[in-house]
Amino acid sequence: MSVLVLAEHDNNTLKDATLAAVTAAGQLGGEVHLLVAGQGVAGAAQAAAAVAGVAKVLVADDAAYANQLAENLAPLLVDLMAGYDALVAPATSAGKNVAPRVAALLDVAQVSDIIAVDSPDTFQRPIYAGNAVATVQSSDAKKVITVRTTAFAKAAATGGSAATENVAGKGDAGLSSFVGAELSQSDRPELTSAKVIVSGGRALGSAEAFQTVIEPLADKLGAAIGASRAAVDAGYMPNDYQVGQTGKIVAPELYIAAGISGAIQHLAGMKDSKVIVAINKDEEAPIFQVADFGIVGDLFQIVPEMTSKL
Amino acid sequence: MKVLVPVKRVVDANVKVRVKADQTGVELANVKMSMNPFDEIAVEEAVRLKEKGIASEIVVVSIGEAKASETLRTALAMGADRGILVKTDSAPEPLGVAKLLSKIVGEEAPGLVIMGKQAIDDDSNQTGQMLAALLGWAQGTFASKVEQDGDKLNVTREVDGGLETLALKLPAVVTTDLRLNEPRYASLPNIMKAKSKPIAEKTPEDYGVDIAPRLKTLKVSEPPKRQAGIKVETVDELIGKLKEVGAIA
Numbered sequence: 001m002s003v004l005v006l007a008e009h010d011n012n013t014l015k016d017a018t019l020a021a022v023t024a025a026g027q028l029g030g031e032v033h034l035l036v037a038g039q040g041v042a043g044a045a046q047a048a049a050a051v052a053g054v055a056k057v058l059v060a061d062d063a064a065y066a067n068q069l070a071e072n073l074a075p076l077l078v079d080l081m082a083g084y085d086a087l088v089a090p091a092t093s094a095g096k097n098v099a100p101r102v103a104a105l106l107d108v109a110q111v112s113d114i115i116a117v118d119s120p121d122t123f124q125r126p127i128y129a130g131n132a133v134a135t136v137q138s139s140d141a142k143k144v145i146t147v148r149t150t151a152f153a154k155a156a157a158t159g160g161s162a163a164t165e166n167v168a169g170k171g172d173a174g175l176s177s178f179v180g181a182e183l184s185q186s187d188r189p190e191l192t193s194a195k196v197i198v199s200g201g202r203a204l205g206s207a208e209a210f211q212t213v214i215e216p217l218a219d220k221l222g223a224a225i226g227a228s229r230a231a232v233d234a235g236y237m238p239n240d241y242q243v244g245q246t247g248k249i250v251a252p253e254l255y256i257a258a259g260i261s262g263a264i265q266h267l268a269g270m271k272d273s274k275v276i277v278a279i280n281k282d283e284e285a286p287i288f289q290v291a292d293f294g295i296v297g298d299l300f301q302i303v304p305e306m307t308s309k310l
Numbered sequence: 311m312k313v314l315v316p317v318k319r320v321v322d323a324n325v326k327v328r329v330k331a332d333q334t335g336v337e338l339a340n341v342k343m344s345m346n347p348f349d350e351i352a353v354e355e356a357v358r359l360k361e362k363g364i365a366s367e368i369v370v371v372s373i374g375e376a377k378a379s380e381t382l383r384t385a386l387a388m389g390a391d392r393g394i395l396v397k398t399d400s401a402p403e404p405l406g407v408a409k410l411l412s413k414i415v416g417e418e419a420p421g422l423v424i425m426g427k428q429a430i431d432d433d434s435n436q437t438g439q440m441l442a443a444l445l446g447w448a449q450g451t452f453a454s455k456v457e458q459d460g461d462k463l464n465v466t467r468e469v470d471g472g473l474e475t476l477a478l479k480l481p482a483v484v485t486t487d488l489r490l491n492e493p494r495y496a497s498l499p500n501i502m503k504a505k506s507k508p509i510a511e512k513t514p515e516d517y518g519v520d521i522a523p524r525l526k527t528l529k530v531s532e533p534p535k536r537q538a539g540i541k542v543e544t545v546d547e548l549i550g551k552l553k554e555v556g557a558i559a
Contacts, residue, residue: 071448093469096435097451104440109405109524112434127432128327132336135528175448179464181474239468239489254557264326271536275557292539293551305545
């Protein structure tokens, strides 16, 4: 058994999602290799070689992989999979984009978003927005798996000394090209790896309220900021702040939900948080059913009071 | 160009599903079913492309039990032109669906396939990517904006860091995210009109596709239940409790 893990990186460093995927891959048994594909990835490749439990790092450094275009990456992965029994990718937007393309080309049924490895062919995964957990056994000779990164501990980022090998693929498939990106700039911790998250809902009522009410508390706690779908749909916050079934799945030590009613889709994204605090003026709001500590009242008074007293 | 929109019949998004006592699945008897919300967004986008004169015909496809024809009727009432129902006894896996769709694409030769990024029942998020792979087409997943630019399609995607825009060679597969549009409600006259729009009935055998599942569901269980905690009266009490459990210093 040998497992290839698709690394998520920003060319210079590895994302935490990669470390969780390495842990899941290790549970399949056998050697774990990491593929770092991109352009100018020397830094990320070096970081990959240091990850505990990684036996080898494959480096595909090519302009065609610079923007992780699925049309270019998939053929590279398919070629490499000739030598592996399983492909593991983190269930990030990049992993979710490319893994099924590889699975189809390998004629394999992908197992998406696993939360546990029961055996090398049997996995647990949430369905129906996490309201049920399916245990599925794959009969495919090769496995293609995406991993819910909050469900697996992060592999140690140091301590390993993997060999590095350069690999080349077919390059640009000529199907798609990168035009541009508008990425959120923030000094805050990344939402999916933050220890504390302060999340706001529609009750905030405006983008300004996120700045004047949510941000000061997040600053005080060194927290990431999240938002409900309703708040994102209303344009109060950008899409990448959305926590939920189809947004980001988070599991911080502390999740503070302010003015979030707790729709099924939102709960699916945060109910594995260690401690949940709900602030809502509607005492019947479903968010209170998952909250460890609830406080019924006006978030515009309670949140600033918390900020001042912490 | 012709636009193909696959749609899936799923448990309505507002239903809280319950796991069956024998752990073979979730309770589907007497549960409200609807079109997968992401697929509604896909139908809406196709209708808007038709209204802009970019799409010439909208063909909707559903794969599943006979009642999936209701989902097709909903899409026809929203503005699609005709439907194809591929009847199966149970819901095929995404790979099987992608294989069937690739055959239908072969027959229909659409210039664009728009579909939901994931179905809210199995939450797989695979079919669009798999279809693009089988066809050797470009894919624009998690789309929040779609614009035609000559022989290319510019797709803005919702990604973990924000938004990114890709230019796709056509034909292509686009999968929809939440912010692409807000689907319309079908008007009563359009619902009536949809009743006379054609739906062709097919079977997987018609397309020579093997949809035998590759994954065996050993069991479906309840997730660990989270106990509701306590309500506190004041911020001071809340801070005290959070310190007690070590959530804040």
